[in-house]
Amino acid sequence: DVLNTPANTTLCPQVLFFGFGWLFFMRQLFKDYEVRQYVVQVVFSITFAFSCTMFELIIFEILGVLSSTSRYFHWKLNLYVILLVLIFVVPFYIGYFVVSNIRLLHRQRLLFSCVVWFTFMYFFWKLGDPFPILSPKHGILSIEQLISRVGVIGVTLMALLSGFGAVNCPYTYMSYFLRNVTDSDILALERRLLQTMDMIVSKKKRIAMTRRQMYQRGEEQNKQTGFWGMIKSVTSSPSGSENLSLIQQEVDALEELSRQLFLETVDLQATKERIEYSKTFQGKYFNFLGYFFSIYCVWKIFMATINIVFDRVGKTDPVTRGIEITVNYLGIQFDVKFWSQHISFILVGIIIVTSIRGLLITLTKFFYAISSSKSSNVIVLVLAQIMGMYFVSSVLLMRMSMPLEYRTIVTEVLGELQFNFYHRWFDVIFLISIKRLFQTFPLILIGTFSRLMLKKFYKCVKSMTS
Amino acid sequence: MASLDRVKVLVLGDSGVGKSSLVHLLCQNQVLGNPSWTVGCSVDVRVHDYREGTPEEKTYYIELWDVGGSVGSASSVKSTRAVFYNSVNGIILVHDLTNKKSSQNLYPWSLEALSKDSSPTGIIVSNGDYDREQFAENSVPLLIIGTKFDQIPENKRNDVLTRTAFISEDFNAEEINLDCTNPRYLAAGSSNAVKLSRFFDKVIEKRYFTRDPSQVRVCNFSFCM
Numbered sequence: 235d236v237l238n239t240p241a242n243t244t245l246c247p248q249v250l251f252f253g254f255g256w257l258f259f260m261r262q263l264f265k266d267y268e269v270r271q272y273v274v275q276v277v278f279s280i281t282f283a284f285s286c287t288m289f290e291l292i293i294f295e296i297l298g299v300l301s302s303t304s305r306y307f308h309w310k311l312n313l314y315v316i317l318l319v320l321i322f323v324v325p326f327y328i329g330y331f332v333v334s335n336i337r338l339l340h341r342q343r344l345l346f347s348c349v350v351w352f353t354f355m356y357f358f359w360k361l362g363d364p365f366p367i368l369s370p371k372h373g374i375l376s377i378e379q380l381i382s383r384v385g386v387i388g389v390t391l392m393a394l395l396s397g398f399g400a401v402n403c404p405y406t407y408m409s410y411f412l413r414n415v416t417d418s419d420i421l422a423l424e425r426r427l428l429q430t431m432d433m434i435v436s437k438k439k440r441i442a443m444t445r446r447q448m449y450q451r452g453e454e455q456n457k458q459t460g461f462w463g464m465i466k467s468v469t470s471s472p473s474g475s476e477n478l479s480l481i482q483q484e485v486d487a488l489e490e491l492s493r494q495l496f497l498e499t500v501d502l503q504a505t506k507e508r509i510e511y512s513k514t515f516q517g518k519y520f521n522f523l524g525y526f527f528s529i530y531c532v533w534k535i536f537m538a539t540i541n542i543v544f545d546r547v548g549k550t551d552p553v554t555r556g557i558e559i560t561v562n563y564l565g566i567q568f569d570v571k572f573w574s575q576h577i578s579f580i581l582v583g584i585i586i587v588t589s590i591r592g593l594l595i596t597l598t599k600f601f602y603a604i605s606s607s608k609s610s611n612v613i614v615l616v617l618a619q620i621m622g623m624y625f626v627s628s629v630l631l632m633r634m635s636m637p638l639e640y641r642t643i644v645t646e647v648l649g650e651l652q653f654n655f656y657h658r659w660f661d662v663i664f665l666i667s668i669k670r671l672f673q674t675f676p677l678i679l680i681g682t683f684s685r686l687m688l689k690k691f692y693k694c695v696k697s698m699t700s
Numbered sequence: 701m702a703s704l705d706r707v708k709v710l711v712l713g714d715s716g717v718g719k720s721s722l723v724h725l726l727c728q729n730q731v732l733g734n735p736s737w738t739v740g741c742s743v744d745v746r747v748h749d750y751r752e753g754t755p756e757e758k759t760y761y762i763e764l765w766d767v768g769g770s771v772g773s774a775s776s777v778k779s780t781r782a783v784f785y786n787s788v789n790g791i792i793l794v795h796d797l798t799n800k801k802s803s804q805n806l807y808p809w810s811l812e813a814l815s816k817d818s819s820p821t822g823i824i825v826s827n828g829d830y831d832r833e834q835f836a837e838n839s840v841p842l843l844i845i846g847t848k849f850d851q852i853p854e855n856k857r858n859d860v861l862t863r864t865a866f867i868s869e870d871f872n873a874e875e876i877n878l879d880c881t882n883p884r885y886l887a888a889g890s891s892n893a894v895k896l897s898r899f900f901d902k903v904i905e906k907r908y909f910t911r912d913p914s915q916v917r918v919c920n921f922s923f924c925m
Contacts, residue, residue, distance in 0.1 A: 265801070424783045431743060438743065438744060439704075439745050439761050442747050443747060492741070493740050497740070499783075503780055504774065504776035507776055
């Protein structure tokens with residue numbers, strides 16, 4: 235009886251997570267593609283299931299479900315499985331599918347994918363050298379070696395995503411930044427787009443007709459063989475082809491312009507839809523949330539800077555700190571232990587759910603943007619790898635948000651890693667990713683400038699040809 | 701160079717099925733060397749001899765409008781590309797023979813293009829369901845083209861061809877299966893070339909030779925050549 239329940243308690247949710255990962259893969263990621271290699275779907279769902287189980291075990295830790303020893307056992311088991319998947323299974327399959335796409339290496343796929351895997355392992359190992367992530371008393375072949383490296387990669391990813399999110403979110407959520415778009419603006423832009431398309435069409439008609447005439451003339455010319463035929467073909471002026479290349483250049487410029495106009499129109503339509511959405515009740519609610527979220531983003535940026543500048547590492551977690559403040563300054567007496575457990579459960583739960591949801595949405599967008607029918611398998615596996623590493627490092631970083639008594643299990647299981655290093659690394663990468671965003675402003679300016687030049691060129695061309 | 705009459709044909713289909721390669725092959729008789737993502741719409745022109753070889757032979761321009769994107773695009777993208785669906789005289793639906801989903805997506809694609817024609821506000825009227833009668837009475841000629849034919853292994857070819865035959869029956873249209881990187885499929889005199897020629901002739905007939913009031917449309921934005 236006592237032996238049955240722990241297995242059920244962990245197995246049931248794991249099957250649920252696996253099912254969720256499977257459905258997500260089928261309905262969202264691969265909804266426009268055919269799944270021909272089921273191993274990809276299985277590997278993705280397994281990675282998702284075991285990553286979620288880690289979060290689930292943290293929740294169990296906080297709530298005190300199951301006995302301490304069985305929790306420890308499940309932690310260790312889960313950790314071994316997920317490391318096995320992230321370091322052996324997924325990279326190997328990525329190499330396998332990449333090699334399968336290359337026709338030359340198709341015959342000896344297995345051999346070459348092993349080669350790819352060994353290369354990956356070499357770089358993976360080398361990754362640990364420049365970072366002070368381990369205390370020297372660890373041997374070469376220990377779990378800590380592997381986790382530490384996975385942690386570095388995962389934390390980098392998390393910080394990059396957080397950084398971009400932090401700067402992007404005010405623009406996305408708040409309607410303050412929405413410029414006013416009217417229907418006539420959109421109609422004017424659409425008219426320009428169609429005019430450009432018509433110009434392209436008329437030039438292409440000239441090209442097609444000139445080509446056809448040249449082809450017909452060429453046939454007659456080819457019939458003239460011999461010495462005189464050769465002389466004639468040299469002396470007859472190939473003015474047709476010179477004209478063609480000039481018109482082709484104009485067409486290329488116009489096509490670039492049409493693409494820009496199309497993207498601008500899409501942008502305006504999207505803005506118009508967002509304006510309409512912001513007038514609805516849901517829209518107003520999200521706008522309100524957006525203000526809070528933006529303040530949180532700004533606070534995060536601020537705290538990251540302070541941490542780096544003053545070389546500070548937070549000792550206590552937000553929950554205990556908040557409760558201490560409440561007890562000390564407001565004089566409210568309540569059972570600290572009881573409340574800290576529940577509040578940290580809620581806080582950690584929110585962090586987990588939002589990070590999973592955020593990551594899945596980002597992965598889906600990324601996948602739609604870059605995948606094609608050939609590369610879809612490889613990309614999905616790369617995404618599974620990123621997802622697994624992201625979740626493992628979330629656990630590492632989450633340790634900071636939990637009260638002391640719950641941190642012990644994470645510390646015990648993951649070994650003696652230099653956790654502070656990870657927090658510092660997170661802050662550094664976070665700030666670097668923000669800085670990168672500020673550096674792209676000049677690029678945006680250059681882009682706008684080049685578009686203006688292109689418009690001027692289009693006007694010149696129009697005045698020349700009309 | 702006398703100015704010729706023109707017809708407009710849309711080329712629709714999912715991303716990556718090979719529309720750009722197909723259009724390039726049809727218009728320039730060459731294989732497209734480096735296909736890249738189509739942003740917005742790319743147009744190309746084919747010079748076609750209507751009723752070739754008969755006394756009524758006349759040359760027309762056929763504009764092939766290759767619209768990029770997917771059926772699951774954001775509604776802002778859909779409303780923008782609806783701009784290209786004005787006064788369409790024919791539609792070529794392209795699907796990838798190695799990918800069943802791209803064949804299934806032909807139905808929403810055709811609905812998107814045809815609904816724009818019938819309702820001036822551009823809102824898609826039906827909820828994605830199609831029925832044969834709608835396509836039987838449809839006055840815009842359709843052609844179904846399946847690409848990447850060479851990538852199907854020999855033993856699966858029959859199944860694929862049966863499946864595509866069903867699809868073309870649903871649309872009440874002809875079908876052509878080819879490989880866009882091999883011009884031999886559209887060589888002069890082959891059955892594919894004949895089907896293509898017949899389709900273009902049908903489009904031209906519908907546009908210029910039938911007294912169908914719904915086909916006469918006023919084009920606000922284009923200059924007529």
